[in-house]
Amino acid sequence: MALPAEMTQPKIMKPARDVGIAGYGAYVPRYRLPAVEVSRVWKEGTGGTPIKEKAVPGLDEDTATMSVEAARNAVTRAQIAPTEIRAVWVGSESHPYAVKPTSTIVAESIGAVPSTMGADWQFACKAGTEAFQASMGLVGSGMAEYAMAIGMDTAQGKPGDALEYTAGAGGAAYLIGPAEESLAVIEGSYSFVTDTPDFWRRANKPYPEHGSRFTGEPAYFKHVVGATEALMDAMGTTPSDYAHAIFHQPNAKFPMRVGKMMGFQANQIETGLLVPMIGNTYAGAALIGLSAVLDVAKPGDLILMTSFGSGAGSDCFQLRITDKIEKRQKLAPTTQQYIKRRTEIDYATYTRFRGKLVMK
Amino acid sequence: MQVSRHWRLQQQRYALVGQVCTDCEEKIFPPRGVCPNCAKETDAQFEFSGRGKVYSFSTVYTAPAGFEGSAPYTIGLVQLEEGPLITAQLTDIDNDHVEIGLDVEMVTRKLLQDGDRGVLVYGYKFRPVVPVWELEPEDALFALA
Amino acid sequence: MTNVYITGIGQTPVGEHWQTSLRELAWNAIEPALTEANLRYPDALYVGNMLSGAISGQEHVGALVADYCGFRGVEAVTIKAGQASGGLALRQAYLALKSGLVETAVVVGVEKMTDRAGSELVSAVATGLDADYEAAQGLTLTAAAGLMLQRYMYQNGLELRDMAGFSVNAHANARNNPNAMFRNTLKAEKFPAAAMVASPVNMFDTAPDADGAAALVLVAADAPPAPQNGMIPIQIVGSGVATDAVALHDRKDVLAFEAVKASTATALRHAKVSNRDIDLFELHDSFTIFSALALESAGFAEAGKGWQMAQNGDIALDGALPICTLGGAKARGNPAGATGVYQAIEAVMQLRGAAGDNQIENAKTAMIQCIGGTGASVATHILAV
DSSP states (O other): OOOOOOSEEEEEOSSOOOOEEEEEEEEEOOOEHHHHHHHHHHHHHOOOSSEEEEEOOOOOOOOHHHHHHHHHHHHHHOOOGGEEEEEEEEEEEEOOOOOSSSSHHHHHHHHHHSSSSEEOOOBBBBBHHHHHHHHHHHHTSSSSSSEEEEEEOOOOTTTTTHHHHOOOOEEEEEEEEGGOOOOOEEEEEEEEEEEOEEEEEETTOOSOOOOOOIIIIIIIIIHHHHHHHHHHHHOOOGGGSSSEEEEEEEEHHHHHHHHHHHTTTHHHHGGGHHHHHHHHHHGGGHHHHHHHHHHHTTOOOOOEEEBBBTTTEEEEEEEOTTHHHHHHHHHHHOHHHHSSEEEEEOHHHHHHHTTOOOOO | OOSSHHHHHHHHHHHEEEEEOTTOOESSSSSSSSSSOEEEOOOOOEOOOOOEEEEEEESSSSSSSSSSGOEEEEEEEEEEEEEEEEEEEEEESOOOOOOOOOOEEEEEEEEEEOOTTEEEEEEEEEEEEOOOOOOOGGOOOOOOO | OOEEEEEEEEEOOSSTTTTOHHHHHHHHHHHHHHHHOSSOOSSSEEESSSSIIIIISOOOHHHHHHHHHHHHHHHHEOBBBBBTTHHHHHHHHHHHHHTTTSEEEEEEEEETTTOHHHHHHHHHGGSSSTTTTTTTTTOHHHHHHHHHHHHHHHHOOOOOGHHHHHHHHHHHTTOOOOTSSSSOOOGGGGGSOOEETTTEEEEETTTBOOOOOEEEEEEESSOOOOBBTBBEEEEEEEEEEEEOOSSSSSSTTTOOOOHHHHHHHHHHHTTTOOOOOOOOEOOOOSSHOOOOOHHHHHHSOOOOOOOHHHHHTSSSSSSSSOSSSHHHHHHIOOGGGGGHHHHHHHHHHHHOOOOOGOOOOTTTTTEEEEEEETTEEEEEEEOOO
16 A cells, blocks of 8 residues: 555654563453344344454443453553552543543552542544553653553444444453563554544444444555554564564454555464454454463564554554563463353343343 | 442442451451451451352342342352451352352442432452463464354 | 330231321321220320331421321330331330330331332332442342341251241231231242242242331339220230341351340340240241241241241141241231331230130230341340230
């Protein structure tokens, strides 16, 4: 894909001091809605389905509770005192309150209050990687030793809409800290943003709208490729240098196709490709792909992650796994353990769990 | 709407912060003024591990106001590994799979919402311990659907 | 030392009184009690009530009822101790009369439950639990009983049907009680199949919420007063009140009613009698597990064996220890804070020999006991003729 000249002259973001991931934790709720259930209700079972099934939160779950569990897993892996955390940042498009931070609920639950920053981030599906990037800056500048970045969502698709097949629930939390304490060092980051309205939700509306096929080439592909190629160019890497690559995963096809467009092989993408089993977890999607990769990564592995958020933009990261990973992998449940904890529900139960039944 | 009533209990509800008696080392939850074991005044905080076992349980079919949408749900008496019993909902479990002696762990979940406009109240519930097993190679390699 | 006698009783049928308000209910019970006792104004009025605030939006019921009954100016107070409110009101009246400062008193237990329905009523009843650590978790009173019953069955190797005898007995005894809510026969084999309320407690295990009021006239005297209208005065010979943790989880043993144990011991000691002297026991059978544990904790059965008394006929009218002789809470109906006073009335009827077909032969000493919440407040009284 040909890019304008100014887009090929990126300024790689790299903090003054090296930073990395000190701990990470995933969370996926227990319930699964098979895509054929959506198809059964809205298409009489005709046509294909974009994924196998998606994760659905229980009645007592929301972005706050799910973030708490992922954050606890991250702290457990980092083995630090929560009072050392100077920022708790939650990126989501499904914050439980319209006004009132999710982050304070998480910070209070993990014991990080009161000497901490707390804020909620919003940028559709890349809100989590934004928080991740900002945490790099906070720790990299020396303002903090540790910062927590979370991408988590309980996304909603309009009943019968294409998004209803895939709008899933889950995400991951990352404790960003000094490189020498890290299980993966973040070697560089790059962001690529334009004003592209491919998907949005207006204030006070329950469900998002999208531009259908407009979400593809001018939105997802342009930004993911723009960010990824610019970063690789600046870092002097080629696709074959990476043990694993994670691209934002709104469905199973897009990340595979975008990877192939840039020269990645399927086996580099598959470990972090969770969307067939849990759906599109929006702000959690790239970050939970990364947690699944970290669960199995080996010291020395080079990892690439590119998110995509509608509206639109992509954040790209290059990480190098350190020898601290092996011990920390086993300290908390893995992403796949959460995925295996699976209870199938039907469309009726799904509508009940997601508050789609009119009760009064 | 009630705000302060739930806010003041947050520490206990979010992180199972109770007390330990500085005299007899009895672990206490919920916090109280006087140690139930030795009757000395208590004020030392203690954070419970969140691990425990189901001591008894009941599945609620006729729910109180604010809980109708969750029924039928199971509420348990959980014996924490440090000793005390605690009353809490069991979550992420099928009602017909609950049994006395089941190993459970604390999670933070939505307890209730104060009407349509009030605050969301979060707190402890318990769920079956998420099983930990060694990863098998194929777990990491999901074929595309 | 002054004695305390019950000289008049009055009650409304237990059930759904759609046309009748809280204050009217109280009066409907007080009026016949006054007539029977030949009394116009008591020195004091003690109202036992649990739910007037939650259900009727009305607190300050002592003055309200006093005024409605024509007692304006009389000392009056509401006693609140969950479902034990009626027994606690009786206790307060008893103490006042014993003190010598009050010579005549009216005790009324009144509860208006049907003005709330469904989940709102369930929530109102749950106010007798620990609000922050039980009810906030979604616990209901029935679910709390479920926690106790589940554990009881587990520890003693029982099934739900093993508890049926308590409900079967209650329904059998209510058949001849015109004030009872359920006068139908309950067959033991139907018991386990009823719809669950909070497992393992089902519809046939739990006593029904209902409206009702019951009243007593009490007088202080050194010797039994002359019968009024041919009614023999019944003496309160023992009284004991005790408390336990409100929350089940705060108790040393969730299957021990410690307050039953303590208040029973106090009442027996006070009355200078023993368990063997009790001819009938009006216990608070809100749930079958409450009956079993009350029998155990009051010393009539060993721990874990209370349920057997319902299986082997011990609790029947002709058994070793008849209980719930006019239907108990299960079949007479369970108007929360009024129950303790209904129990007193039923014991008075037995001791007067006025219990009709349900009369316990030679009944001389009766024990009544009401339980608030899951056993946090317990009032035990012993009546004798």
